[in-house]
Amino acid sequence: MGNLIVECPGCKLKLPSKNLEPCDRYHASGECWQFYGELAAYNMSKNDPAFIHQLAVDAYGAQHSGGVTRNITTAFALIGLYLSIECGYTGRQVQKAHMELAKRRHDWPRFEPPHQTYSLTVFDVLRVEPGKKRDEMLKSWAEDVWKSWEHYHDWVRTICHQWLNR
Template structure:
């Protein structure tokens, strides 16, 4: 993990709105954006599920965490797909350029959207997986 990611993690873990738990969103964005052949498929699926739930279903980080727990009850039949070559134009470095507070929180959301958009070719796969496994 990069020093910048650790800096952003410190910011999100110390965030005053701990009921929302924004930290979960940076974990999902970072995992999906930096995934490679060594990344466990389950980590990629959970990260993309988290981004989908955040962006398209308006889940809080805490709700995404709960969804991950529910998904962990059925680890069979994980969908497979190729990782996109590009995984979002925004990176953790750009997020850190935003001043702490509402601007940085908005930059985190923009980063998540950027990564989710980069995976649009697997959007339907992730939606189907969530629909089948989240009750």
Template sequence: MGSRMSICPGCGLMLPDRQMERPRGFHATGECYQKYSERSAYTLSKQDIDFIHQHAVDAYSAQHAGSGMKTITVAFSLIGLYYAVERGYTGKQVQRVHMLLSRRKFDWPPLPVPDKPYSLTVNDVLQEKPGKNRDAMLREWMRDVWLCWEHQQEWIRNLSQSLLK
């Protein structure tokens, strides 16, 4: 008999079920969130000038949108991915966009999550050798998450332009 598997409801990542508690605020299993924490340790330890950590936070948050997540978190994550993927912003620049947006009053609507499955997960990032390879995979992961949110991209573009005039 094989071991039971845990399937993340956000990204579909399958990992051995260790009966970990689900994280608050993310539509994820505890096992997937642990991988996110491992990735966070990596990106934060880099202390890079571009602050790639922000991109990873946005990718994971957008990928794990769903029950329990604040609507502002989903919107900010997608806005961050828009600026990173389509406009080439660094994590530091995206962080500045988030700060500017946080000063604006806006009623953030719930956004329907993608119907299509993600091709990459946080675990794919961690499977790569630390350094350039892992950072490149993180960027691929960001692009994959952004592409899966295709149904909201126009709204995100328009909202970003109107709120950041």
């Protein structure tokens, strides 16, 4: 009997099956979600005042939209990526923007994920040695995810301009 491979429904990463349950929050395999947990633990251990982990939260959230992922999760992920990548916000500043948006009651739209395959995933970030190089790869991953959601860039910019004056 050969090794079974599982494909993550969000990022399409193919990994050896560990028979893990799919993630119940994101459109992700349990195996991919486990890698995200490793990245989260690494990021949180850094005690980074700029909170680079927010970039990982938003990149993973956008990349694993669809399925069980809530509309607000995708909206906040895309808004966070925009604020980080195009406006130069730190993770802490993105968190504050998310808190401002959360004060408004809004029916977020259902987002249609990109059809193309992503160039980078959480696995690519973890393969890079810890430290500055891993942080740079995390930023590259986030930029790749943001670029792939180009079909919603105007919507995100409009929301940020109207609700956050950004």
